[in-house]
Amino acid sequence: MSMWSKNASWAADGELFIAGISATTLASEFGTPLFVLDEDDFRSNARRFIDAFEEAFGAGKVSVYYAGKAFLSASVIKWLEEDGLNLDVCTGGELAVAKLAKFPPSRIEFHGNNKSVAEIEEALDYGVEYIAIDSFVEISRVEKAAATRGMIQKVIIRTTPGIEAHTHEFIATAHEDVKFGFSIASGAALEAARQVRGSTHLDLQGLHAHIGSQIFDTDGYELAAKRIIELLATIRDESNLELPLLDLGGGFGIAYLAGESALDPATVAKKMCAVISSACEAHGLKVPHISIEPGRAIVGPSMATLYEVGTTKSVTLENGGSRAYIAVDGGMSDNIRPAIYDAEYTVVLANRRSTAALQPSRVVGKHCESGDIIIKNVDLPSDIAPGDLLATPVTGAYGRSMASNYNHISRPPVVAVSDGKARIIVRRETHEDLLRLENMEG
Numbered sequence: 001m002s003m004w005s006k007n008a009s010w011a012a013d014g015e016l017f018i019a020g021i022s023a024t025t026l027a028s029e030f031g032t033p034l035f036v037l038d039e040d041d042f043r044s045n046a047r048r049f050i051d052a053f054e055e056a057f058g059a060g061k062v063s064v065y066y067a068g069k070a071f072l073s074a075s076v077i078k079w080l081e082e083d084g085l086n087l088d089v090c091t092g093g094e095l096a097v098a099k100l101a102k103f104p105p106s107r108i109e110f111h112g113n114n115k116s117v118a119e120i121e122e123a124l125d126y127g128v129e130y131i132a133i134d135s136f137v138e139i140s141r142v143e144k145a146a147a148t149r150g151m152i153q154k155v156i157i158r159t160t161p162g163i164e165a166h167t168h169e170f171i172a173t174a175h176e177d178v179k180f181g182f183s184i185a186s187g188a189a190l191e192a193a194r195q196v197r198g199s200t201h202l203d204l205q206g207l208h209a210h211i212g213s214q215i216f217d218t219d220g221y222e223l224a225a226k227r228i229i230e231l232l233a234t235i236r237d238e239s240n241l242e243l244p245l246l247d248l249g250g251g252f253g254i255a256y257l258a259g260e261s262a263l264d265p266a267t268v269a270k271k272m273c274a275v276i277s278s279a280c281e282a283h284g285l286k287v288p289h290i291s292i293e294p295g296r297a298i299v300g301p302s303m304a305t306l307y308e309v310g311t312t313k314s315v316t317l318e319n320g321g322s323r324a325y326i327a328v329d330g331g332m333s334d335n336i337r338p339a340i341y342d343a344e345y346t347v348v349l350a351n352r353r354s355t356a357a358l359q360p361s362r363v364v365g366k367h368c369e370s371g372d373i374i375i376k377n378v379d380l381p382s383d384i385a386p387g388d389l390l391a392t393p394v395t396g397a398y399g400r401s402m403a404s405n406y407n408h409i410s411r412p413p414v415v416a417v418s419d420g421k422a423r424i425i426v427r428r429e430t431h432e433d434l435l436r437l438e439n440m441e442g
């Protein structure tokens with residue numbers, strides 16, 4: 001099945017194994033809910049982007065920035081470093097993890113539409129290579145921080161090229177009417193470029209756009225690239241300055257359900273390269289260095305969540321049919337995407353094979369909220385009972401990273417598996433962790 005990580009397999013008795021370790025072993029050793037990260041899958045997804053874009057644009061002409069917000073931990077950052085990736089962070093907290101892992105600052109880009117002065121200062125002090133400027137307010141903030149330090153900071157400008165990527169409304173980010181960046185159409189992006197060029201402490205290196213998430217149609221990237229290249233030409237005409245960098249963001253779509261297919265990095269890379277080359281040629285520009293920022297497409301498919309079934313019940317529906325409610329020991333605190341984006345996932349019985357008839361089922365969590373639904377409609381064996389294990393694939397992106405402590409639940413650990421070995425890379429939160437925030441003198 002396409003949505004499982006590459007080292008997922010099923011034993012003859014129906015049990016799920018990931019990188020050679022059974023679901024039962026993982027659950028008994030580390031508890032549930034549990035994020036299981038297939039290290040080899042993560043690393044090969046990352047390499048696929050490097051290989052595909054280097055193949056299209058040439059070695060040394062592309063940088064792949066892993067979008068840390070999808071899932072970040074010090075261990076993952078070590079893999080990125082070893083495998084030749086760069087890192088995109090968008091808060092001081094994400095930067096703190098990068099610092100903990102001693103990730104080279106020369107390979108970090110800092111995003112965000114409302115970076116605080118403190119965050120900007122931390123980024124500059126660490127030596128972050130690029131700050132992605134997102135607003136006029138920020139131009140003066142970054143300039144001031146750089147001036148105080150007597151340095152020149154490299155920056156790129158986040159533009160909104162006015163493209164409605166064909167994706168879920170809530171996760172599209174490049175309409176004009178969005179909080180991110182400077183619109184190209186209104187002239188704001190050009191004005192931002194002028195202001196940045198006017199600063200002695202800022203060094204304008206390039207333009208950026210991130211047109212959305214879960215994109216399956218390469219036309220969006222191609223149109224964005226064309227519009228940005230027009231702006232590069234306008235900037236060159238005005239100032240004789242050819243910016244060396246073009247960053248096309250992330251958003252590469254992946255499969256969550258059987259029958260869906262992911263956007264192939266090699267296909268996008270080839271198409272982008274053709275469009276960029278011809279647009280640059282038309283404007284008499286050299287093809288700039290290309291950056292991309294995949295998050296979901298690298299980590300999404302590499303993780304699955306293991307849950308233990310706690311309670312089950314059956315309800316009679318208005319149409320006379322019935323539905324099983326299968327409650328697991330996690331829920332919206334470890335997977336908020338169904339609640340906020342109507343995102344769909346699938347699930348399998350992970351500890352055994354069942355020959356029982358399938359029945360319409362709903363997998364729900366343990367939170368005090370009717371909307372705490374992980375999978376709204378799925379057919380599952382009618383003999384699923386307390387103690388069974390369920391596994392949801394493709395939870396790597398925005399699962400653990402958007403996890404919450406709602407209902408004072410402890411956020412699940414992440415266990416990396418590789419060659420039959422499992423190790424905790426982010427441990428389970430404990431009640432002590434939660435209670436540490438209490439001020440008993442308050």
Ligand SMILES: *Cc1c(COP(=O)(O)O)cnc(C)c1O
Nearest residue numbers: 067210213250251293294295296
């Ligand atoms: C969210 C984001 C990404 C990553 O998006 P994915 O859909 O996870 O690939 C990349 N760049 C920026 C600026 C983002 O905001």
